[in-house]
Amino acid sequence: MQNRYAKLAAWVYNLDKPVGRSFGDIEYYRMRLAACPRGPILEPAVGNGRMLVPLLKDGFPVEGFDASRQMLDYCIEECSQRRLATDLKLGTFEGFTTEKRYAAIIIPAGSFQLITDTVAAMAVLRRFHEHLLPNGRLILDIDPINGFLGERVCVRSWTPADAELLTLTDTPVETDHIAQTSLSHLRYDHWRNGELIASELDLFKLRWWGINELTLALQAAGFADMVVSGGYVHGRAPTKHDEAITIEACRSAKP
Numbered sequence: 001m002q003n004r005y006a007k008l009a010a011w012v013y014n015l016d017k018p019v020g021r022s023f024g025d026i027e028y029y030r031m032r033l034a035a036c037p038r039g040p041i042l043e044p045a046v047g048n049g050r051m052l053v054p055l056l057k058d059g060f061p062v063e064g065f066d067a068s069r070q071m072l073d074y075c076i077e078e079c080s081q082r083r084l085a086t087d088l089k090l091g092t093f094e095g096f097t098t099e100k101r102y103a104a105i106i107i108p109a110g111s112f113q114l115i116t117d118t119v120a121a122m123a124v125l126r127r128f129h130e131h132l133l134p135n136g137r138l139i140l141d142i143d144p145i146n147g148f149l150g151e152r153v154c155v156r157s158w159t160p161a162d163a164e165l166l167t168l169t170d171t172p173v174e175t176d177h178i179a180q181t182s183l184s185h186l187r188y189d190h191w192r193n194g195e196l197i198a199s200e201l202d203l204f205k206l207r208w209w210g211i212n213e214l215t216l217a218l219q220a221a222g223f224a225d226m227v228v229s230g231g232y233v234h235g236r237a238p239t240k241h242d243e244a245i246t247i248e249a250c251r252s253a254k255p
């Protein structure tokens with residue numbers, strides 16, 4: 001099992017990246033969606049609703065799915081607290097299918113890189129293309145390759161309440177330069193008054209994409225009119241200093 005986002009992982013994600021926490025991406029996606037044809041929007045791997053909730057509040061008809069029950073439960077709770085109605089389902093990139101067609105499909109936060117098998121990733125791109133309305137857009141983020149090549153163990157912590165501590169120890173395990181994947185062990189520990197209450201291990205695997213490689217993959221999946229942007233500045237070609245790269249691709253107007 002990899003990329004599970006189970007109980008402690010989802011708790012940490014929700015503390016670290018709560019609803020509305022932006023890296024410049026929420027404003028960027030809002031601006032790009034305003035320029036899209038009107039219609040339903042899908043956010044695969046919606047997580048805790050970090051981006052979906054602000055978009056819903058702004059009136060964008062966004063729905064989502066996620067492979068993690070625990071992440072989805074945070075999202076459902078955040079929506080219900082704000083009386084925001086939308087369709088949120090348990091589901092995976094790989095298994096996604098519906099009769100519905102979307103004006104836009106958005107995949108922020110590098111989640112597309114969680115699909116580590118190239119053949120599966122190509123099938124997902126083709127499926128997203130099929131599920132877009134004519135002129136519909138796919139907008140997704142990828143991380144620059146240098147983000148995948150760290151070799152140091154990293155420890156972070158959060159204090160959710162008095163006497164409570166959550167720690168995350170990220171240990172790089174393997175980088176496969178042929179498969180373009182990196183594997184880390186993410187160990188989550190929940191401590192109370194210095195005693196260990198619970199632990200969880202996630203095998204966290206990501207695939208990195210070259211910009212041209214992903215552009216060609218999108219073309220092969222049927223997309224056209226790709227715009228690649230760096231640092232959430234639309235149309236500005238990415239540079240080596242950018243921490244986020246966004247690709248927007250269009251389904252042709254012809255059926």
Ligand SMILES: C[S@@+](CC[C@H](N)C(=O)[O-])C[C@H]1O[C@@H](n2cnc3c(N)ncnc32)[C@H](O)[C@@H]1O
Pocket residue numbers: 003004005017044045046047048049050051065066067068071091092093094108109110111114
């Ligand atoms: C980095 S979080 C992104 C959450 C949200 N989109 C955001 O922008 O904050 C990645 C999400 O992908 C989900 N995920 C992982 N593998 C998945 C898969 N194969 N299919 C669908 N969702 C998946 C995880 O459960 C997690 O909620």
